[in-house]
Each structure stands twice: as structure tokens, then as C-alpha cells.
Amino acid sequence: MTPSGLRERKKEATREALRHAAITLSRERGPQAVTVEDICAQAGVSPRTFFNYFESKDEAILAIDVSAPVVLRLILDRPAEEDPLAAVRNVFAQRYAEIATSATFRERTLLIREHPELVPRLTHTNRAFEEAMVEGIAIRTGLSPDDVYVRTTAAAAFAASRAALTCWQPDSGPSLVTLLHQAMDVVERGLTPPRPE
Structure with missing residues (x-):
């Protein structure tokens, strides 16, 4: 596997982990009760990483x-x-x-x-x-x-x-x-x- 291919797979895995965390937490608690920090904690990444992938919580969910x-x-x-x-x-x-x-x-x-x-x-x-x-x-x-x-x-x-x-x-x-x-x-x-x- 090429380094660029590995990087792309890691990026896609991170994006999917954030989406999954945003959606599952929203179903558990209700969308209004979930913060970006909650999503990041669930996915194991920093808020800075979150905003490399999504502009907002809504975008991650929807x-x-x-x-x-x-x-x-x-x-x-x-x-x-x-x-x-x-x-x-x-x-x-x-x-x-x-x-x-x-x-x-x-x-x-x-x-x-x-x-x-x-x-x-x-x-x-x-x-x-x-x-x-x-x-x-x-x-x-x-x-x-x-x-x-x-x-x-x-x-x-x-x-x-x-x-x-x-x-x-x-x-x-x-x-x-x-x-x-x-x-x-x-x-x-x-x-x-x-x-x-």
C-alpha cells in the first residue's frame, strides 16, 4: 500500500469514527444535548481534528x-x-x-x-x-x-x-x-x- 493510500484510509476512518460518534450520541441523548467535545471524546480525537473534517456538529450528523x-x-x-x-x-x-x-x-x-x-x-x-x-x-x-x-x-x-x-x-x-x-x-x-x- 502506498503512503498516500494509507493516509487516505486513516483520514476516512477518522471521518467515519466522528460521524458514528455524532450520530449514536445524538440518538442516545438527543441532538441538542451533544457537543463537539462529546463527539471528540467518543471518537478519541481532539476538537482541532474534528474541525479538519467538519464545519459543525450538524454537518457531522447530517x-x-x-x-x-x-x-x-x-x-x-x-x-x-x-x-x-x-x-x-x-x-x-x-x-x-x-x-x-x-x-x-x-x-x-x-x-x-x-x-x-x-x-x-x-x-x-x-x-x-x-x-x-x-x-x-x-x-x-x-x-x-x-x-x-x-x-x-x-x-x-x-x-x-x-x-x-x-x-x-x-x-x-x-x-x-x-x-x-x-x-x-x-x-x-x-x-x-x-x-x-
Whole structure:
């Protein structure tokens, strides 16, 4: 293993330890009762180290565990023949397949359901993620990031993703990836409701 590869793995392990501590403590005590110092003590790192990874406690608890630059790269790396919505769908499906089995992600999902007051903060925390989607769609289409098509497509894909997460039951029912595809199908049908069987 190269030294740079080892460093990256150690950084990712530290980031995951901080996220896990922030989420599990928040479920145990309630988000308002947990401090950055508590999280650091649980993860065995200093507050200075914490702020090398996260800007705030909210980010540690709520941020989707993939950075905006990675999201942008994944969207741009999709095959050129995919339309923008399909490219974003496939990026979401790939990420959800990877993270849905993570205990930390499952705990995060349950925490947000137990504390709905976190939802507005979740929207704020994930703004960079949504903007990366906007940039990726803009580059793939050659349109401005402020173009109505670009903004609408990104917003619709993000809404479908949120719907899948809302409907997902970590311990039963359809998988998160299945629900994502169902939600994206609704968007692609132009929000036409399914016909009764």
C-alpha cells in the first residue's frame, strides 16, 4: 500500500469514527444535548481534528457521506449517451447501494425520523451536494447552471432521492436502491400517478 493510500484510509476512518460518534450520541441523548467535545471524546480525537473534517456538529450528523466534488466527478464520468436524469439516477443508485448497509447511515436515517426538527438543517447541510448536481448537469448539457432545465432536473432528482429515503425502512421492505428507482420512475413519467390494478 502506498503512503498516500494509507493516509487516505486513516483520514476516512477518522471521518467515519466522528460521524458514528455524532450520530449514536445524538440518538442516545438527543441532538441538542451533544457537543463537539462529546463527539471528540467518543471518537478519541481532539476538537482541532474534528474541525479538519467538519464545519459543525450538524454537518457531522447530517451531511451525506460523499463530498460535493466526488458527486460532480461521478456525474461527469457517467457514459456520454446517458441523459442527465439517468446519469444522476445511476450515481444515486451506486452511492445508495454502497451506504445503505452502513450501520452509521442506518442510524442517521432513524435519528432524523426520531427528531424531525433536524430536517430543515438537513436541507441546509446538503446544499453543496445539490449544487454539485446542478454543475454536473450543466456541464453535461452545455447549459448555464442557472438554466431552468438544469435547476428543475437537479431539484426533481434530489426530491426523488429524499422521497426514497423517507419511504425506506432500514430493517424491512424494499431496498433503498429499489425505492430510488421507483421515485425516479415517477419523475420520468412526468408525475403521472400509477394506474389502479
